[in-house]
Amino acid sequence: MPCRILGPGPLTVKTPLTPLDPVLRALSVYPQRPALVDAAGHGHLSYAELADRAARLVTLLREAGLPPGGHVLLVSPNTADALTAFHAVPLAGGVIVPLNPRFTDAELGFLGAHADPVLALVDAAHLPRVGAALTQRGVPVIATGTGGDLAARLARVPPAPLAVPDTLAEDDPISVNYTSGTTSDPKGVMLTHRSVFLNVTNMLYHLNLRPGSVFLHALPFAHANGWGSVWAVTAAGGTHVTLPDPGPVPLRAAITAHGVTHLCASPALLAPLADAAAPQPLPHPVRVMLAGTSPPPRLIGTLQAQGFEVLHGYGLTESSALVTLADPTPETQALPPEEQARLLSRQGYAMLLAGQVQVIRDDGTPVPHDGLTPGEIVLRGNQVMKGYYKNRAATRRAIQGGWLHTGDVACVHPGGRLEILDRAGDLLNVGGQPVSSAQVEAVLYRHPSVREAVVVAARGEGGDLPVAFVTLHPGAQVQGRELLAFARPHLPPHALPARIVFAPELPKTASGKVLKYVLREQAAGRAAGQPAD
Template identity: 65%
Template sequence: MTRFGASPDLPRLRGTDAQDSDLKTPLTPLELVLRAFAVHPARTATQHGRQAQSYAELAGRTARLVTLLRDHGLTPGTHALLVSPNTPDALLAFHAVPLAGGVIVPLNPAFSDEALRFLAGHADPVVALVDTACLPRVGERLAQLEIPVLEIGDASGLSARLGGVLPAALELPAALDEDSPISINYTSGTTSDPKGVMVTHRNAFVNLSNLLYHLNLRPGSVYLHALPLAHGNGWGSAWAVTAAGGTHVTLTNEGPEAVRAALRGGAVTHLFASPAILTPLTDTAAPLHLSAPVRLLVAGTSPSPRLLGNLRAQGFEVLHGYGLTETNAVMTVNEGDHLTPQGHPMMYAGQLRVVSEDGGPVPADGFTPGEIVIRGNQVMKGYYKNRAATRRALDGGWLHTGDLAVVHADGRVDILDRASDLLNIGGQSVSSAQIEAVLYRHPSVREAVVVAGHPAPGQTCAVAFVTLHPGAGVRGEELLRFCSPHLPEHALPRRVHLVPELPKTASGKVLKHVLRAQAGENLAPERRAEPVRPTRR
């Protein structure tokens, strides 16, 4: 009888001399990628506009790109840079680079030119895969570094180049160590203290297993890539969707309207997104109603309860998660009726604690804040070429996140703030998230962010920046009056700035340091509200 995976090249079994180590294979998403290639050849692997490719076609292109990468100097353990928007060629790179034995280093094209050029050198690549549209931004720097470039994307002619090479054998790289990196993901475009998170094969395998379980990814699932693949490997979707035999849908145009249009088509079954992507989908002026349920994982920043409720009303099956790039993206999830607390660790994610300054657990009273610390199989190997930052982050065998949270009686964790964002007003600690939650109760508020202002040396107050839903005419003074019954006097914002938009990072996180700088500009001691213009980046 022929068994799945049988090969005529396997050695003949003799007696019982095999050691346990001989029977183990490394935990890696690549094993499940190879399985998908073998089991689902006729299924649609990628969809980009009207262009689709099957798993058989993806497997063939992957095998040829493995050859091409090796011809360009990629050897086991060396780095391949990827600078590209979400395209089928970018997904191809996520499959081919690790199967060639390399480590993929995706950089977000939304990073500044300066950041891209700096990180291109810091990452020590031996080859770079660059979308044709991104090449003018990094091509000169890569040439200075003498890094060979493979152009990718619709206008690159990559398919013709692949047609001229022989396919490599699709198999796990020889002597693969599950604790070696599969990717290096930079947490931002900063050049001051670069933190390239080394995600191991084991990290990625456990993350993939969690996504398959909690998101119910299956053959035939249709996943919409609304997140940059460079952001935590698309929160692990780059390999998880393939492992499930699902379809990767990439957008020809980026932005909320493209996401809205794709969802209206009715084929999408799964979506991962941050509140920055989702908030425009709930605008009352342009309501979105799904023709079929979409399984949605929300993470990145804490969404308001109203946003989560609106998404549910629109037909999304909402899971609320929490995690960091250092935990290989999402680490906890809340699947119950109470979606605001971020819930419990995912099935295989590991351990999460909320601890006080002395390292002991905080009481499970839903009130006492502490720092989130994490350990488990999704925690990074460390930061690439940054031992000092690695030691600080992994002190005592736990990942110190710098995030503050409270623990509820049932063990669910509720994220409050970064430790640096906690406001000390009149000697009392105030969570900006709690002030924001009150602002979100007002029906006109679309987004709200609270930062510290300093009206005088040694004094601190809360300052709010608010965007409104289209057509809303509320003024800052009205929002202050609305907050007054729900907050103690010391926690009331000193001023509310009404702004057309909030400054954000490439991954959709609000740039609070920009808002803090604006909060300090001409902050008068009396409480009043005036509109200001946000800084654009």
């Protein structure tokens, strides 16, 4: 379409950086390509159909009274309607606020009020949990998903022209994402169009997403916007594969059935696939990005042997998701498999557009690159959040001196590879000596029977006592004293677990992170459990 010159205007020709531009390009360029496949059998969408649904939802949102910058609550699992919302809400000028339906009713109620939504999109299956409270606050609710009326309502409205809103500024929020709250009350992270654009670009580059890519959403969309994948996969012209139950069995079935080429996941989600006693090779290579907790080298090695190309990232919701990456290189691929896995278990280097990533001591100076000296990870760059919604005090605590303080403790190896040692609050003080729970966990993970291992502190007379909570692979049997004997050559005596507690499962957040505070409470009051000696 030829442009119209309307007369003198601003001298700048710059436009806001926003993921909406590459999204709109894909919706226009790839109309016949498959945009979405529901692994549960609830249908599929082409890019033309996704564009039409998004355009009609833009109309519906505006007719429902969505003002520029208005918050739209989304309570939904990974569905076609949810993906449409991630595209349509910002195109309508709004800010999407996704809440994980795995949150408790109390959490959904608290966050639904805190977010100040002007509209809500709620999956019909979860409407009984939040619908009444939203209605009482005067928030119009649109029911989505199976049993919802969204499809019928979209059919009754015309599609709006799809374009970046004229009033959009790149430092405007595109989403408010609530943190998992494993250490404190959840906070609403305001991510901007600019920060998400750079995150999406990093994902496109490092994951090598292309029009033929088939991306399995094993992460909830609500978890930092699926680490940005809700927009990155569309920008690439790839195919979204949604999976309502991302357990190991349906996950592997979806990989085979739909030709999945990419996925992002937490190590905990893929740990059940790493049972060395029952290896299951993939039918084709799959590039997987692991993040959330440090994956043990044994897990990485097992996944690689099955056909996964493993990348390992690190980031926070506050940094628009991932900012560092360890990935296979020609140099590392020439090493023995065990050494490759060991290097990939570290957090690697800053991603292409992540900005500055440093590890600093208490006095603010960078730690030496010796692989030993611990310090806090701090971040500075365009992917860092705008701040916490309605929480200036928490924003001031997190961003100091122009840097985002993560609370994560790490060291830097010669050559610059980052390795996380622990959260600041998770370091143990055993007999006056610091102990990294992550280092103890890494040793326990080497035992072939161990599926998951988490170490927390129980308070003793002389300081902290390391208590290990362990889950085993199906059919595995091992005693605490056997694990202790296995770990003894690899740890100093004071770092050995004082107690090992075997559990069928570990308590986790909706995004798959282990609830360490729950384990600390259990460790503090537990007389049961198997003494490690």
